[in-house]
Amino acid sequence: GIYNYCTSSRMNPGFTSEPLAGPGANLSNNRGANLMGSDLYQNLQRYLERYLHTIRELTLVSWRDYMFMHVERHVMAAVLKLIERQRNGESVETVALGLDDADSTKSTLDVYKEHFQKPFVEASEVYYKAESEKFVSENSVTEYMKKAEARLREEENRVKLYLHQ
Structure with missing residues (x-):
């Protein structure tokens, strides 16, 4: 590939790595035109890594603008419904609901903050206002306090799963 070509290329007979003299002498210090072999490959690799990162960010922004924004209401309704089912004691696949901490780039974090955190x-x-009103009307205050304490522990674990730290 590119590495083999760059490292096995012979230098041009007219190529010199010595600095130029005269008015353009400062231009040669950046080594931009005087690269050969593995230096050329390494600089090309660094440039492409930066460029590809930019493409990834643009892809995420495009996904958000052209795909997610059209289905956001449906996705959020489904996610919140799954969380409600979990609160009601059903087993729910939590991997599908959590934030990917390995990828907390600004664009993904913005989507999370704007479209999930507040509705959650x-x-x-x-949910808890309705549940507490119903529970208090049917049970003693002591039972309510026990239930509230258990629910707080559950919600603390849920927040660790779904909310960005």
């Missing part, structure tokens, strides 16, 4: 907190408030 609001849905939690609505």
